Amino acid sequence: MTTRTLGEVPTGCRERLIAHYGAKAQEWLDAVPEVLGQMAERWRLTLAGYHDAGHASVIATAADLDGRPLILKAWADPTRYQHEVCALRLWAGELTVDVMETADDQAVALLEMVGGRPGGSDWRQRETQMVAGALHGLHLRGRAELPEGSLPLLGDYLRFEVLPRIEKRALRLDLGPWQPLADDELRAITMLQEDPRRSTVLHGDLYRENVPFDGQGHPRLIDPVPMVGDAAFDWAFWTVYYDLGRETSQRLATAARISRIPVPVIAPWCRLLSLDGLLYYVDTDDPRAPQMFGVLSFLSVRGAGGDV
Structure with a gap:
């Protein structure tokens, strides 16, 4: 298995987080690619690429040893990370996304990828x-x-x-x-x-x-x-x-x-x-x-x- 650093955070994501958190997010954004690489090594993942979405986190797609698609999510605000993970664990089951792993030291979580791809499946009946x-x-x-x-x-x-x-x-x-x-x-x-x-x-x-x-x-x-x-x-x-x-x-x-x-x-x-x-x-x-x-x-x- 190989892992790789994804490179710089996409421009759109960077701009949204700086708009949301101010200039203080710059340093964190610069460090995110290395952090995601460390998490990939820790959890034995292969990184695929960034998913350019959201205003409070950086999201990357990844796969585990079995090839299962997963989401690697890094929060700019550790408190927001704690609150989100707390709620997802409280709701754990078939109603929300499952939390697979967490890294409190980096405010990063590994999540299931709903529908096998970012954004989920196209099946939205009723x-x-x-x-x-x-x-x-x-x-x-x-x-x-x-x-x-x-x-x-x-x-x-x-x-x-x-x-x-x-x-x-x-x-x-x-x-x-x-x-x-x-x-x-x-x-x-x-x-x-x-x-x-x-x-x-x-x-x-x-x-x-x-x-x-x-x-x-x-x-x-x-x-x-x-x-x-x-x-x-x-x-x-x-x-x-x-x-x-x-x-x-x-x-x-x-x-x-x-x-x-x-x-x-x-x-x-x-x-x-x-x-x-x-x-x-x-x-x-x-x-x-x-x-x-x-x-x-x-x-x-x-x-x-x-x-x-």
Whole structure:
């Protein structure tokens, strides 16, 4: 068996991590190829190449002695590594990606490759229902084995990150014709409260690319940003962001049916996330801003919106 150093981290990945973590990530990125080579030697892997994806880690594809395809993932933030591995181990089974090996000294983990290739298989039949079922299963498992103190709290994330940045951007940005709706929603989100009876381990990052399907057509949730808090947050995130601007109403109805959390309870969380997203997109000149405004309009008490 041979291993090799993969060379420099791809430019796109490097730029995303520097944008996320700042210039301090430069030194870590320079060291990553050697670290991955060391992990390949430790775990007897053959490295294949980089998989240019993500904003918080460097991902490489590899194979073990039996030729089984695997993912080698290195985190820039050791705390984020600890949280993600903690949640994946808590959820271990057929709902998420399996953790094969970990290196706490380097914040690197060896993971199974869902569907035998990056991004998973193409088999996505009954996608909405299947993903909702998998998410509900994660919440049930997280509620049954709720870890004490090892994961951050949703309440702290909302209080110290989400709400302050919403308020800051709302004061600074000129939203033009979108301003009245944003002002209405800003007043409404101050009433939002968690229900401790729904507390569980949250995935926290339910974009479509974080839900690959395996070779049997089952969704496997990957790349969580785990927190402990109200399950309604995850259902709202999935409703809004899984496929922005498409089938929002279908996902909202499915979320309520599977979770048994009523639509009027999930919808305000959706509006919080939509307002946060709209302000971010406007602030960064992201072309998805009109899509997010359409989603927020649909979800708002004003009842407007397009094909969502």
